[in-house]
Amino acid sequence: MTAQTAFPGAVSSADVPFNKKPVSPAKIIGTVVGYTTMILCSLFILLPFIWMVLSSLKPNNEVFMVPMKWLPSVWRWGNYANIWTDSSMLLWVGNTVFFAICVTFLQVFTGSFAAYGFSKIRFRGRNTLFLIYIATMAVPWQAYMIPQFKMLSAIGLADTRWSIILLQAFGAFGVFMMKQFYDTIPEELSEAARLDGLSEFGIYRRVILPLSGPSIAALGIITFTNTWNDYMGPLIYLRSPDLYTIQLGLKTFISQNSADYAMIMTGSVMSVLPILIVFLLGQRQFIEGIATSGMKG
Amino acid sequence: MSHTAAAQVDQRPTDSEGQEPSHNKGKMSSAAISRRNFLHGVAFITPNFLGFIFLCLIPVCALFYIANTRWSAFGNPVFTGGANWRRLMRDSVFKDSFWNTIYYSVVHIPLTLVLAFGLAVLLNSKLKGRSFFRTVAFFPYITSIVAIAQVWNMLFDARSGVINQIIGIFTDNVPGWLGSTTWAMPAVIIVATWREAGYFMILLLAGLQTIPSELYEAAQLDGANAWQRFWKVTVPCMRPTLFFVMVTLTIGSFKILDLTLIMTGGGPGTSTLVLAQYVYKVAFERGDFGYSGTVSLVLFALCMVVTLIQFWYNNQKEK
Numbered sequence: 001m002t003a004q005t006a007f008p009g010a011v012s013s014a015d016v017p018f019n020k021k022p023v024s025p026a027k028i029i030g031t032v033v034g035y036t037t038m039i040l041c042s043l044f045i046l047l048p049f050i051w052m053v054l055s056s057l058k059p060n061n062e063v064f065m066v067p068m069k070w071l072p073s074v075w076r077w078g079n080y081a082n083i084w085t086d087s088s089m090l091l092w093v094g095n096t097v098f099f100a101i102c103v104t105f106l107q108v109f110t111g112s113f114a115a116y117g118f119s120k121i122r123f124r125g126r127n128t129l130f131l132i133y134i135a136t137m138a139v140p141w142q143a144y145m146i147p148q149f150k151m152l153s154a155i156g157l158a159d160t161r162w163s164i165i166l167l168q169a170f171g172a173f174g175v176f177m178m179k180q181f182y183d184t185i186p187e188e189l190s191e192a193a194r195l196d197g198l199s200e201f202g203i204y205r206r207v208i209l210p211l212s213g214p215s216i217a218a219l220g221i222i223t224f225t226n227t228w229n230d231y232m233g234p235l236i237y238l239r240s241p242d243l244y245t246i247q248l249g250l251k252t253f254i255s256q257n258s259a260d261y262a263m264i265m266t267g268s269v270m271s272v273l274p275i276l277i278v279f280l281l282g283q284r285q286f287i288e289g290i291a292t293s294g295m296k297g
Numbered sequence: 298m299s300h301t302a303a304a305q306v307d308q309r310p311t312d313s314e315g316q317e318p319s320h321n322k323g324k325m326s327s328a329a330i331s332r333r334n335f336l337h338g339v340a341f342i343t344p345n346f347l348g349f350i351f352l353c354l355i356p357v358c359a360l361f362y363i364a365n366t367r368w369s370a371f372g373n374p375v376f377t378g379g380a381n382w383r384r385l386m387r388d389s390v391f392k393d394s395f396w397n398t399i400y401y402s403v404v405h406i407p408l409t410l411v412l413a414f415g416l417a418v419l420l421n422s423k424l425k426g427r428s429f430f431r432t433v434a435f436f437p438y439i440t441s442i443v444a445i446a447q448v449w450n451m452l453f454d455a456r457s458g459v460i461n462q463i464i465g466i467f468t469d470n471v472p473g474w475l476g477s478t479t480w481a482m483p484a485v486i487i488v489a490t491w492r493e494a495g496y497f498m499i500l501l502l503a504g505l506q507t508i509p510s511e512l513y514e515a516a517q518l519d520g521a522n523a524w525q526r527f528w529k530v531t532v533p534c535m536r537p538t539l540f541f542v543m544v545t546l547t548i549g550s551f552k553i554l555d556l557t558l559i560m561t562g563g564g565p566g567t568s569t570l571v572l573a574q575y576v577y578k579v580a581f582e583r584g585d586f587g588y589s590g591t592v593s594l595v596l597f598a599l600c601m602v603v604t605l606i607q608f609w610y611n612n613q614k615e616k
Contacts, residue, residue: 031424034419034422035424037419038419038424038427038430041416041434042429042430042433042434044491045433045436045437045491045495046433048437048445048448048449048452048491049436049440049448051448051452051459052444052448055451063451064451064454064458065457066456066457066462067462068457068459068462109344110344110345110348111345113341113342113344113345114341114342114344114345114346116341117337117338117339117340117341117342118338118342121334121337121338121341122334122338123331123334123335123337123338123339124331124335125335126338129342129346132354133349136349136353136354136357138548138600138601138604139353139357139597139600139601140548140551140552140573140596140597140600141552142552142554142573142576142577142593142596143357143360143552143573143576143593143594143596143597143600144353144356144357144360144593144597145576145577145593146360146363146576146580146586146589146590146593147355147356147357147359147360147363147590148352148353148356149580150363150368150586151351151355151356151359166348166352167352169348170345170347170348170349170353172349172353174345175345200337200340200341204341225439228441229439229441229442231441231442231443231555231559232554232555232558236577236581246441247441247442247443250441250443250444250447251443254443254447261451264447265447265448265451268441268443268444268447268448269444271441271443271444272440272441272444275439275440275441276436276440279432279436279439280432283432286439287431287435287499290496290499290500291499291500291502291503
């Protein structure tokens with residue numbers, strides 16, 4: 001930045017081979033500060049996770065030792081075997097995977113379908129309708145969860161699998177995100193297909209859908225993660241322990257075994273691990289999807 | 298390129314499906330085309346729209362009625378006029394929850410924004426390892442809130458938690474965190490900021506990357522220093538992104554629920570009880586659905602008012 005003017009003496013560094021440009025001290029300090037900030041922030045962000053993993057491998061009485069110890073004296077890998085028998089982990093994971101798959105499928109399907117309507121077909125009332133969608137995205141679910149719960153209860157859907165699936169599957173978010181993407185597909189493409197005699201559904205199926213792989217992947221991953229992590233929905237709607245999701249199950253496990261710190265941490269790691277894997281696999285789609293359209297939260 | 302696109306679009310209503318684009322014969326009337334387009338459009342939107350009407354639109358509309366009724370766990374809502382609103386005015390727990398929500402938002406929003414913006418600017422440079430950092434920073438946002446709240450609860454443990462053991466090295470006067478009415482809310486805010494900063498960083502970074510570097514070069518030639526370039530180039534170019542981030546962040550702060558519910562349950566006392574949690578509490582712990590609707594409506598109004606103000610402000614600035 002201020003290299004040329006502020007430090008004329010720095011020219012001498014140009015004599016050094018492979019270092020054609022003079023490097024000003026300000027720039028070096030900037031780089032050092034940059035790396036330091038990055039490393040410190042990474043540590044701060046990761047420490048709770050590191051502590052969680054290490055605690056899950058400790059004997060129970062070492063989790064809260066004073067003075068604290070980072071590493072366990074004995075590595076209790078057995079915690080990860082015991083969690084399956086000490087809790088209904090398998091059931092919770094099964095339920096959650098079921099919910100997440102159903103919701104993801106429905107959200108991707110209805111979302112991309114509706115987005116096609118909003119993006120590629122011009123009809124009267126389209127913009128008004130879309131505005132209503134956007135407006136309700138700004139309304140927090142917490143504000144209408146009560147009427148929604150009473151409605152679904154009235155038709156007997158509370159405490160059923162349907163409640164969770166319906167709750168998550170029709171979000172305006174999916175429509176919004178897919179429309180953002182479809183808007184970038186040139187109009188000529190669907191126009192040409194229309195002239196070739198393809199029906200609207202044919203255009204969606206054969207022209208638009210094959211192009212939307214990355215954004216469908218992004219929407220799928222985001223929806224899957226949201227459903228996996230949802231706590232409030234299952235908390236309000238699910239009463240039978242048979243239907244519990246991993247979050248609700250974990251919370252119940254925590255309150256029932258409140259002194260079993262190591263096992264609680266083991267359960268927590270188990271609830272985070274699948275998302276870590278999904279995230280690492282689909283990181284690019286995930287972050288790009290978020291960057292282009294935000295994410296429901 | 299854009300000209301041809303525009304031309305094609307303009308022609309569009311006169312071309313009908315599957316026919317020669319010769320406009321004289323086989324031309325559908327424009328009314329028929331708009332009717333056909335309407336049917337097609339509606340057909341595509343219907344599957345999602347039905348779910349949307351039923352699960353979102355109707356509940357939101359019903360809220361306005363429910364808010365003015367008495368509705369216990371059993372039976373039907375009974376309209377009571379302004380009774381709920383008078384009760385709301387006298388309800389000291391409601392006032393606590395309202396001010397707690399404001400307290401949370403007023404601290405959380407600027408803190409997250411500054412951190413996220415700072416990190417985004419840092420990541421927009423050419424440092425090595427920034428994609429790794431991006432992954433790390435984003436990760437808390439997508440991990441389960443139950444696990445996160447639990448880990449932080451244990452880290453914040455007043456007697457033997459990691460945080461107080463570290464603070465204890467420097468001072469004997471350690472905060473009581475979640476057991477103290479003064480420190481519980483700061484603890485919640487720390488966790489929320491830790492969790493969300495990475496997410497907003499990604500949004501802001503995407504915005505930063507759209508700013509053409511020529512603008513910075515031109516500003517530099519004109520003699521603008523780094524600080525001036527930040528305020529005169531970066532911030533104006535980032536307005537759309539910043540606007541979106543502010544709206545999301547504000548609504549997200551007003552509706553905070555699961556984090557406090559799991560971390561503190563609203564306590565100690567009412568020190569971390571927020572609006573959304575009061576809604577939950579009145580409805581599901583007391584079975585008082587009518588009154589919880591009234592509190593919901595306050596939450597709803599709060600979000601709407603702030604969003605509208607932000608929209609208005611953004612429009613003013615864009616002119």
